[in-house]
Amino acid sequence: MSFQSVWLPAAFAIVVTAAVHAEEKATVSTQDLRAKTDYCKTCHGVAGQGFRGSFPMPRLAGQQPEYLENQLQAFVERRRTNPVMFNVAHVLSPAMLKALAEEFRDLNPKPLGGAPKDHLAEGKTIYLEGAGANIPPCASCHGPDAKGTDAFPRLAGQLHDYIIRKLTNWDKERGQDKANPDTSAIMQPIAHDLSEAQIKAVAAYLSYLE
Ligand code: HEC
Ligand code: HEC
Missing domain, CATH: 1.10.760.10 (Cytochrome c-like domain)
Structure with missing residues (x-):
């Protein structure tokens, strides 16, 4: 390699x-x-x-x-x-x-930060309320404070550039064994329906949550 x-x-x-x-x-x-x-x-x-x-x-x-x-x-x-x-x-x-x-x-460091701050309010709205008919509130699965539970990941404090890459490339990276669908299938339609601008806004919002 x-x-x-x-x-x-x-x-x-x-x-x-x-x-x-x-x-x-x-x-x-x-x-x-x-x-x-x-x-x-x-x-x-x-x-x-x-x-x-x-x-x-x-x-x-x-x-x-x-x-x-x-x-x-x-x-x-x-x-x-x-x-x-x-x-x-x-x-x-x-x-x-x-x-x-x-x-x-058990680790709890401060978020790394570094995301642009001009669309944080829009990101918060998407996270808590969803957007349109196809985007449910992220909070309904990832929790109101984005700490996750069980198979639903914590998103609070995650690097915004990592989140952007994951949501943009979902279909190419997750659930690659089509015969055995896994938990990534729950997230697939949501990642698919988010626009680029929505992804950037919600990723920036999440990256600053402690
Ligand atoms: C119906 C439940 C549900 C909703 C609603 C939901 N998610 Fe998820 N999300 C999941 C699950 C389950 C996973 C874990 C997928 C896996 O196991 O691969 C996940 C994974 C993710 C990941 C990957 C995390 C990582 O560390 O790689 C991101 C990013 C994400 N969700 C963002 C969002 C955003 C943003 C929204 C709102 C627009 C949202 N999710 C709404 C269930 C949901
Ligand atoms: C050489 C660098 C490197 C090392 C060492 C490494 N990782 Fe990773 N890890 C990565 C990269 C890069 C990603 C992101 C993969 C992607 O973009 O999907 C990742 C992703 C992950 C993820 C998925 C996170 C998420 O939110 O979905 C987990 C879990 C993880 N690593 C755990 C570990 C553990 C545990 C170890 C030590 C045993 C480890 N990694 C060592 C580079 C590394």
């Missing part, structure tokens, strides 16, 4: 070795969990707050454990396409997956 050679190849090799090791055990040691969490943070930010590199690395802090586990599983099964996260996730044992999801749930 060309990506690996760009992304800290030495660190990657060490972590892959550690992960293979962890998989042999039924539970996860504090030491292995720490090593793995540190590795995730090289991309997702030291407090899981997200990071802007050549493209946005999503915030994981405060994320719903069920959603986080679902996505790691989706990367492994290639229902969700992303070459970086396939490599990261397919070496994780079920016990490690669960432990990581709990680790990130």
Whole structure:
């Protein structure tokens, strides 16, 4: 993978070795969990707050454990396409997956910010009230404060540029195993019907929520 050679190849090799090791055990040691969490943070930010590199690395802090586990599983099964996260996730044992999801749930850094502020009010209206016949209030599933529940992800404090990319590319990245529809199908028609301007407004609004 060309990506690996760009992304800290030495660190990657060490972590892959550690992960293979962890998989042999039924539970996860504090030491292995720490090593793995540190590795995730090289991309997702030291407090899981997200990071802007050549493209946005999503915030994981405060994320719903069920959603986080679902996505790691989706990367492994290639229902969700992303070459970086396939490599990261397919070496994780079920016990490690669960432990990581709990680790990130408990982090609560300030949002990274950086979104334009000129359409925040419009974004808030879309989020709380929806828009037209086809766009239901986002809050009805993601919660009034955008913290999510269970399989419904937290969106509060998420990088606006990450949200824009996900909503724009939904059909190409999520639910890629057409024979086995997953939770991404719930979001598909909504992502499809949002206009570019609506996506930008709601993404900016969400990115500042604590
Ligand atoms: C080399 C960089 C890199 C490393 C290391 C990395 N990630 Fe990621 N991760 C990414 C990128 C890039 C994305 C965004 C993928 C996309 O755009 O769909 C992502 C996405 C995710 C998502 C989906 C988030 C969402 O909101 O849907 C989860 C969950 C995740 N990573 C967990 C982890 C965990 C846990 C680790 C450590 C075991 C980890 N990542 C390590 C780069 C990385
Ligand atoms: C009917 C319930 C429902 C509604 C309404 C809804 N969503 Fe979602 N949304 C979901 C589910 C479920 C997921 C997780 C999909 C998956 O598992 O891949 C999701 C995922 C997302 C994601 C991807 C998060 C990530 O970290 O990758 C974004 C962004 C998002 N929704 C934004 C919105 C916005 C903006 C609105 C309002 C315009 C909205 N959603 C309305 C159910 C809903």
